[in-house]
Amino acid sequence: MDRYHWGMSPRRPKDDRAPSQVDVARLAGVSTQTVSRVMSGQDNVRPDTARRVLAAVEELGYRVHAAAASLASGRTRVLGVIVVSTDRYSSAALGVGIQQAAAANGYTVTTAAVADHASDDAFLEAFDRLERQGAEGIILGVPIALDTPAMRARTERTPATRSERTSLEEDAPLAVDQRAIARLAVEHLLDLGHETVWHVSGDDYWTETQQRSEAWEQTLRERGIVPPPVIPADWTPESGYRAGRTIAAIPEATAVFVSSDEMAFGLIRALHEAGRSVPEDISVVSVDDIALAAYASPALTTVRQPFEAMGRAAALRLITQIEGHDPVGEMPSTDPQLIVRSSTAPPRVTTPESSKPLRQR
Structure with missing residues (x-):
């Protein structure tokens, strides 16, 4: 049987077809069942094996059919992001980091934008909109003014994390000081x-x-x-x-x-x-x-301010909350630098x- 060995240059299918799960398994040196478990987010795969599979996915350009994967696993693997005023540089840069970490862990990202000084109702509507789109968890790029009891109750129902620290006491290692x-x-x-x-x-x-x-x-x-x-x-x-x-x-x-x-x-x-x-x-x-x-x-x-690192950290933290184990990727440093x-x-x-x-x- 022709097998790929880890470390070799990736082999694209000779007939120019899109890479398949079989191609990923060959390149990573694992079974197709292992590839399926990694791509569906199951936790019964060793971290080093998961990293090999995800690296093979990246090298081959393999893409999971989202609808089929959702039906098979019962999960959407979607992260929601609520941002304020998407024309701000910080929102765009955070989004890049979130996308990077999400993709490395087999997630897609959907975003809901609200205006500066939006009301509580606007944020609750954004939550609803993201949940209807299948978000399994939500990253909040929101200011402290909206940190109300109603918002906290909503985040207790749906896994959520913030892209910024909201107080000195809050445990938010991903946030810039x-x-x-x-x-x-x-x-x-x-x-x-x-x-x-x-x-x-x-x-x-x-x-x-x-x-x-x-x-x-x-x-x-x-x-x-x-x-x-x-x-x-x-x-x-x-x-x-x-x-x-x-x-x-x-x-x-x-x-x-x-x-x-x-x-x-x-x-x-x-x-x-x-x-x-x-x-x-x-x-x-x-x-x-x-x-x-x-x-x-x-x-x-x-x-x-390392906005992309903040975005990656927020996504990794949220994925940890959703899956109950460490995701693929190291938590980046978010220390400010003069x-x-x-x-x-x-x-x-x-x-x-x-x-x-x-x-x-």
């Missing part, structure tokens, strides 16, 4: 020699806004600095532009922590129009590290001998 993000940004600016750091916040509707603002204030107070007033914004470049005009009118402002890259783009434009240079006059640190951050002028110093570029520098100083501003070293 939003307070750590603020500390990284503020400490970087203070260590450069700035006497204080102004803060442009995101929409108060979101958990991360509250946590970052609290950590910004705490970090300043730990250094003996009375925090200046928060400048509120709403994640959009337009709101960042308005905040930039406010900052430009404050002569003593030399450093600002902006709660998203997109807001920072707007803020820097407003500063430029007002004749205040970045970083010569004002240093700017933002959050997210979206692709454009490295190509802005100046390139943004920012705190990277990326230092060109938008931050020490503040200008003057010397007694000259009124010309100099750069601290």
Whole structure:
């Protein structure tokens, strides 16, 4: 019998037909029954065997007929995702990570989007819609404002997990520590020699806004600095532009922590129009590290949020809840990382001998 050996290059069917379960079994060196058990999510397969099968599936491009698999197993293998405002970069990047982890474990993904500041009823309707589409579990990309008794009751009925931490006490290892993000940004600016750091916040509707603002204030107070007033914004470049005009009118402002890259783009434009240079006059640190951050002028110093890793972690955690055992794939790190570029520098100083501003070293 012609068998494939693990580690050999994959052999596509010679007649150009779509790969079958038999082809997967040959490449992985297992029986077709084992392939079937892996693809249907049964837990009586050793983890190393399951990984070989899934790797063979990926190499061959094998695709399970979803309807047939559902009928055979009595399961849909569908994950539901509720996101807020799908035009946000974070929602799109989270979705990529969720899709990656789901596909590696034989799941498909369906999404329900709700508007910013949606009502409780809108989220409950999204739950209903995903359940009607066969979702076995749901990932919540939702802010704390919607963490109500009605929502909690619904998540007790259907396996669910969050893509963000909702409080310091909650056990959510997959979530980025939003307070750590603020500390990284503020400490970087203070260590450069700035006497204080102004803060442009995101929409108060979101958990991360509250946590970052609290950590910004705490970090300043730990250094003996009375925090200046928060400048509120709403994640959009337009709101960042308005905040930039406010900052430009404050002569003593030399450093600002902006709660998203997109807001920072707007803020820097407003500063430029007002004749205040970045970083010569004002240093700017933002959050997210979206692709454009490295190509802005100046390139943004920012705190990277690993959105794709957060998405993978959320999906893996949900699959664990559904299946009762560890899924295929390691839990990724979601630690934030400060990326230092060109938008931050020490503040200008003057010397007694000259009124010309100099750069601290």
